[in-house]
Amino acid sequence: MFLETTVKNDSEEVLIERLRAQDQKAIALLYKNYSAALYGVILRIVKVEEVAEDVLQESFVKIWYSFESYDAQKGRLFTWMLNISRNLAIDKIRSKQYRVSSKTDPMEEAATGGMVSSDGIRPDHIGIKEITEKLIPDQKVIIDMMYFGGYTQTEVAETLNIPLGTVKTRARMAIKMLAKLIK
Amino acid sequence: MNTQEYIESGILEVYAAGGLTDTERADVDRMAALHPQVKAALEEAHAALEAYALQHAQTPPAYLQDRILQQIQQLSASQASNHQDTTAPTQITDAPEAKVLSMTQAQQLARHSRLGNSMRAAAVILLLISTATNIYLFSEWKEAEQELTIAQQSVKQYAYETSQLEYRTDRTENFLAVVRDPETKAVALKGTPQHASAAAKVFWNQQTKEVFLDPASLPKAPSDKQYQLWALVDGKPVDAGVVASSSDVLLRMKTIEKAQAFAVTLEPKGGSVNPTLDAMYVMGAI
Numbered sequence: 001m002f003l004e005t006t007v008k009n010d011s012e013e014v015l016i017e018r019l020r021a022q023d024q025k026a027i028a029l030l031y032k033n034y035s036a037a038l039y040g041v042i043l044r045i046v047k048v049e050e051v052a053e054d055v056l057q058e059s060f061v062k063i064w065y066s067f068e069s070y071d072a073q074k075g076r077l078f079t080w081m082l083n084i085s086r087n088l089a090i091d092k093i094r095s096k097q098y099r100v101s102s103k104t105d106p107m108e109e110a111a112t113g114g115m116v117s118s119d120g121i122r123p124d125h126i127g128i129k130e131i132t133e134k135l136i137p138d139q140k141v142i143i144d145m146m147y148f149g150g151y152t153q154t155e156v157a158e159t160l161n162i163p164l165g166t167v168k169t170r171a172r173m174a175i176k177m178l179a180k181l182i183k
Numbered sequence: 184m185n186t187q188e189y190i191e192s193g194i195l196e197v198y199a200a201g202g203l204t205d206t207e208r209a210d211v212d213r214m215a216a217l218h219p220q221v222k223a224a225l226e227e228a229h230a231a232l233e234a235y236a237l238q239h240a241q242t243p244p245a246y247l248q249d250r251i252l253q254q255i256q257q258l259s260a261s262q263a264s265n266h267q268d269t270t271a272p273t274q275i276t277d278a279p280e281a282k283v284l285s286m287t288q289a290q291q292l293a294r295h296s297r298l299g300n301s302m303r304a305a306a307v308i309l310l311l312i313s314t315a316t317n318i319y320l321f322s323e324w325k326e327a328e329q330e331l332t333i334a335q336q337s338v339k340q341y342a343y344e345t346s347q348l349e350y351r352t353d354r355t356e357n358f359l360a361v362v363r364d365p366e367t368k369a370v371a372l373k374g375t376p377q378h379a380s381a382a383a384k385v386f387w388n389q390q391t392k393e394v395f396l397d398p399a400s401l402p403k404a405p406s407d408k409q410y411q412l413w414a415l416v417d418g419k420p421v422d423a424g425v426v427a428s429s430s431d432v433l434l435r436m437k438t439i440e441k442a443q444a445f446a447v448t449l450e451p452k453g454g455s456v457n458p459t460l461d462a463m464y465v466m467g468a469i
């Protein structure tokens with residue numbers, strides 16, 4: 001799945017060309033390559049499969065129709081699509097019916113995850129699975145709240161009652177670690 | 184803050200995780216455009232987040248692919264045929280194509296009516312807003328008009344009061360002028376036995392022969408009657424004028440050349456040629 005979704009640069013360029021030309025086969029290819037990645041993120045955000053399906057559909061329609069606005073200079077195609085899907089999903093949970101249920105989840109994670117101290121953790125000696133599961137819970141929760149919860153850094157700081165600077169530092173530490181993992 | 188500090192602050196990672204507001208994001212975009220180091224670090228953060236996102240990848244249900252691709256196909260088909268409609272509106276087509284055309288026209292119509300509906304809704308909202316505004320402005324205007332009327336009324340009231348004061352002042356000045364004139368002779372008229380409480384005063388200028396009557400102490404005359412002043416000249420009553428009803432000011436009466444006494448009688452309205460002697464109220468000799 002990882003190999004499928006991580007499209008090589010040259011093939012991405014070709015795909016972009018075909019999408020620009022409104023080649024409908026290109027959208028099928030796009031779906032084949034990216035739907036699982038986008039759907040996973042959407043589902044993580046909206047938490048309900050039916051809603052996630054709707055959001056994925058909206059995302060692809062939007063990707064297809066606003067493809068003109070995609071600028072390869074500004075970022076990778078996947079980044080752009082991910083943004084569209086995330087924004088649509090977050091819009092969904094910010095609408096009335098989702099607000100109550102979804103907002104509590106990151107808090108639960110914060111409560112349980114926060115118990116683990118980050119002191120004495122040696123990332124080099126821990127496997128990928130372990131890292132995502134328990135390595136940096138107080139850092140991970142910050143990323144999750146923003147990325148899957150739609151929180152802003154200020155909202156994270158307020159909700160977790162920590163300084164804004166700490167939110168940034170923890171976000172950086174978490175992402176540094178993720179960067180190490182994908183190398 | 185230098186570039187390195189900026190990168191290490193963690194703001195780029197927060198950006199990649201979607202935790203920035205639009206304004207904050209624009210700031211970072213500016214920094215990234217200025218400093219290649221910042222741009223590189225931001226791309227790294229994005230890549231890491233994408234890797235993280237991919238860990239959550241989950242294949243959607245199989246039927247979703249068809250549903251989504253079909254919707255896109257339909258949408259672009261209607262878009263394309265709409266495009267065709269606009270570029271070749273006069274094109275005469277054979278039956279099957281005509282059918283397609285009519286379908287797209289129906290779609291266009293549907294789209295137009297959707298647009299029309301929202302336009303109508305917008306128009307109704309605008310109308311409501313406009314109406315509400317008009318009602319508000321009208322009530323404001325009414326209020327202002329009322330206030331203006333009140334202001335105008337009080338101006339009138341003040342003007343009236345001022346003129347009244349001026350009138351009284353004039354009257355007092357005239358009275359004083361008459362009374363203070365060295366040529367004026369004051370004649371006190373005393374109540375007759377029948378009307379002992381009545382009294383009046385005549386001021387008679389010996390030089391100009393003008394006669395003024397102060398009727399202030401006469402009882403109120405009945406509505407069908409008037410007081411009349413008489414000058415007694417060599418035993419004969421001479422008419423000196425009637426007193427306007429309910430008059431309490433110093434009245435200019437007829438000029439009298441010669442008199443030994445003055446008297447006031449109550450006469451029918453308009454006065455009499457000869458005084459009704461048993462209706463005499465006051466009298467005073469000079």
